[in-house]
């Protein structure tokens with residue numbers, strides 16, 4: 232392990248190696264050939280399905296093969312466009328991949344038809360056929376789920392019509408929102424100077440240390456959204472109306488049914504989770520009060536929640552050099568699970584990570600995986616801040632998740648949103664504790680604040696979004712919900728979620744938050760809180776029994792793309808997720824640093 236503690240600089244390249252996957256970057260002929268073959272085979276697949284009825288074995292074999300190649304292709308295109316946003320060849324390639332993906336998606340309607348056409352006995356016999364081997368067993372629950380869901384929808388022909396009309400109907404509303412939101416400009420006036428900000432710029436200013444700046448920018452921010460709120464109300468109502476009509480036609484009376492199914496969760500689990508969050512909120516309210524005190528306020532306003540708390544406002548943040556980040560990550564991952572540490576080390580050494588700070592790269596971070604090559608690639612811009620350090624750990628958590636499932640068929644690797652962030656959040660928690668231990672005295676307060684701000688986001692902000700949507704959907708079923716009513720519902724949801732602890736709220740949040748307008752995923756809020764708390768539950772389990780953790784963790788991740796979440800927790804952790812007590816443990820663990828913050832704040 233000595234090389235981990237003393238890495239040679241050349242052993243941690245800051246640029247990734249894409250040539251190992253397809254040589255030649257965006258000019259790669261090998262990649263173009265790969266896409267041409269894939270496109271031809273997808274077309275043949277679609278034609279065959281529309282013409283005749285292949286056997287289930289043939290169907291699954293082609294489906295699996297094409298799904299794997301498509302993911303391999305899409306991952307490479309994503310890496311190319313991220314590393315250089317000005318690479319026109321890369322953009323063209325990614326559009327090409329998207330076209331192939333759309334054709335494949337359309338063909339899946341026929342897959343549903345064929346799955347439904349098989350009678351129960353034949354379907355069972357296929358799933359249980361020993362000739363299908365390990366792979367068949369792995370995908371059996373996924374196929375069963377797909378068949379069950381298809382049976383609960385409209386007949387395949389009608390669903391095809393719905394999907395076709397949805398492109399310009401349902402999804403069109405999302406596009407209109409993006410267009411409208413893109414036009415929002417925030418006009419800020421200060422000392423006679425006028426300044427025009429984009430939404431993203433204004434949001435950054437809400438983290439300004441000066442309260443007067445935050446207050447002024449937030450007032451202008453609300454004015455800007457207000458000016459188009461009547462349009463926003465139309466969009467939101469039509470989008471929800473579309474969804475509700477489709478649910479009604481399918482005979483579904485619960486609007487949470489689809490989001491719960493997509494996350495492989497049941498309602499009792501969701502209710503137990505929110506009840507536990509509610510129960511632990513008083514601890515977070517104490518944190519919010521202490522933070523208000525530090526800022527010299529009676530209570531925090533909406534725009535103060537993300538304000539920085541700095542001991543010495545001028546102090547430069549302590550930077551973490553890349554080699555040191557590598558050392559800390561590998562050492563701490565290894566302590567939890569030696570295989571995880573080894574994988575992280577491999578990622579650093581073998582060019583899996585694009586971390587260089589240079590112009591022309593896309594913002595943000597991601598981890599993408601190549602199911603055929605069996606490797607992953609991580610993208611970020613490592614600036615040495617605590618934030619980029621956390622991102623690096625986060626993405627290496629994703630990479631491990633992917634590594635653990637790499638031998639499974641691709642069809643058994645599709646984990647739901649509720650579990651997608653488990654390994655990454657878990658990785659962040661592991662290194663975050665180390666950062667807190669090692670932090671210099673003047674850094675501790677703001678590090679604790681970072682950790683607790685996140686808890687506020689998952690416990691309160693996301694809860695407000697959930698409460699709002701539940702109320703809004705219930706009313707939308709009765710008719711159009713006017714703009715004033717949306718404001719009122721949102722403020723009421725925020726007051727409840729934040730336990731009336733703030734001095735002002737953001738009633739137009741229903742308009743300013745993109746997540747309410749996503750059409751791929753309904754109720755894009757509770758899965759965040761679920762993932763966050765589930766990762767804390769894992770960390771709590773690890774601390775209680777570190778010796779037996781690694782094996783359980785890997786087994787759990789391996790099942791994440793194929794089984795319902797409750798089954799996974801029961802099978803690998805022995806936990807009943809419908810039990811509020813289990814979630815209480817997770818929630819308490821997530822807010823365990825509040826005491827330390829209060830102590831630090833008193834200094």
Ligand SMILES: [Zn+2]
Nearest residue numbers: 625629652655
């Ligand atoms: Zn992530």
